[in-house]
Amino acid sequence: MSNPTIHRSVPKRSFAPVFWLLFGAGGMLSALFGPALIILTGLMLPHGWGVPANFADFDHVLAFARHPLGKLVLLAVIALFFWHGAERMFLTLNDMRAGPPLLLRLATYGLAALLTLVTIALLLAIGF
Amino acid sequence: MSEGISERRPFHRPQPRHWWAHKPYLAYTLRELCGVAVALYGAILLAGLVCLWRGQAAFDLYRRVLGSEASLLVHLALLAAVLWHVVTWFQILPKTMPKLILGGRLVPPRAVTALALLLAFVCSAGLLAVVIVIGAFA
Numbered sequence: 001m002s003n004p005t006i007h008r009s010v011p012k013r014s015f016a017p018v019f020w021l022l023f024g025a026g027g028m029l030s031a032l033f034g035p036a037l038i039i040l041t042g043l044m045l046p047h048g049w050g051v052p053a054n055f056a057d058f059d060h061v062l063a064f065a066r067h068p069l070g071k072l073v074l075l076a077v078i079a080l081f082f083w084h085g086a087e088r089m090f091l092t093l094n095d096m097r098a099g100p101p102l103l104l105r106l107a108t109y110g111l112a113a114l115l116t117l118v119t120i121a122l123l124l125a126i127g128f
Numbered sequence: 129m130s131e132g133i134s135e136r137r138p139f140h141r142p143q144p145r146h147w148w149a150h151k152p153y154l155a156y157t158l159r160e161l162c163g164v165a166v167a168l169y170g171a172i173l174l175a176g177l178v179c180l181w182r183g184q185a186a187f188d189l190y191r192r193v194l195g196s197e198a199s200l201l202v203h204l205a206l207l208a209a210v211l212w213h214v215v216t217w218f219q220i221l222p223k224t225m226p227k228l229i230l231g232g233r234l235v236p237p238r239a240v241t242a243l244a245l246l247l248a249f250v251c252s253a254g255l256l257a258v259v260i261v262i263g264a265f266a
Contacts (some may be wrong), residue, residue, distance in 0.1 A: 008173040025199075027213075030213065031213065031217040031218065031252055032251040032252070033252060033255055034166060034169070034214065034252075035207060035210055035214060036170070038169055038210060038254075039207065040256060041194075042169075042172075042194065042199065042206065042207070043200065043203055043207075044201035045194075046191060046199065047195060050260050053264065055150075055263050056178075056191065057191070058184045058187045061180055074173070074177065078173050078177070079170075081167055081169060081173075082167050084163060084166050085163065085164045085165075085167020085170070086163075086167065088160045088163035088164050089160075089164050091160065092160040092161070092164075095148065096148050096258070115171075115174060118174070121223060122177045122181050124186050125181055125266045126180060
């Protein structure tokens with residue numbers, strides 16, 4: 001060390017911005033496309049409303065999930081939606097004083113992280 | 129984000145339990161839970177991905193479940209919750225983003241909200257239109 005007398009106190013780094021970024025990305029994605037996605041996958045595709053009846057059958061959906069762009073869409077939608085819900089659930093439970101913050105973080109962020117990994121694993125297992 | 133009692137702010141005004149279930153906080157609680165509905169919808173999609181990975185039989189079962197009346201009602205409830213999430217998300221937007229100044233004038237928060245809602249409508253309607261057009265030519 002060239003100058004050991006200087007001891008600048010480094011502020012403790014926080015991981016909060018990472019979670020806020022994921023929360024914000026999920027919030028914006030769901031705000032822009034969420035209603036259309038729910039109408040599409042929950043109402044139109046299962047009932048064949050406005051689209052061919054076989055539009056979302058096994059072969060078509062498999063082809064979508066095997067395409068790199070399809071994988072990206074599925075990962076972004078599923079994972080970011082989980083992270084958005086996790087942040088809101090954590091803040092709400094924390095405000096309700098439902099438990100120690102660390103436990104609440106594990107239960108919410110932890111679940112989102114786990115399900116993100118599951119999504120990635122499934123997308124890889126489905127193949128290209 | 130409250131982290132419990134610290135030395136700097138030692139006193140917390142006593143708060144009744146279940147304060148979040150009563151006015152005026154109920155609106156806040158409902159808004160947050162509508163945001164959680166986004167994650168519930170993500171879980172439905174993830175279930176579909178699991179069935180897709182397991183194979184044709186599992187995915188056909190998933191499609192049958194999605195075609196049921198119960199699923200229709202669940203998705204309508206999710207749609208209502210997510211629509212409320214959309215409205216509140218863009219009501220908060222002017223407070224979270226930097227002040228928008230155009231031509232030396234502050235753009236009023238209401239205009240920012242209205243513009244963002246219009247953008248959201250265009251995005252959602254556009255996505256549905258694209259899918260319908262692809263379906264028509266498939």
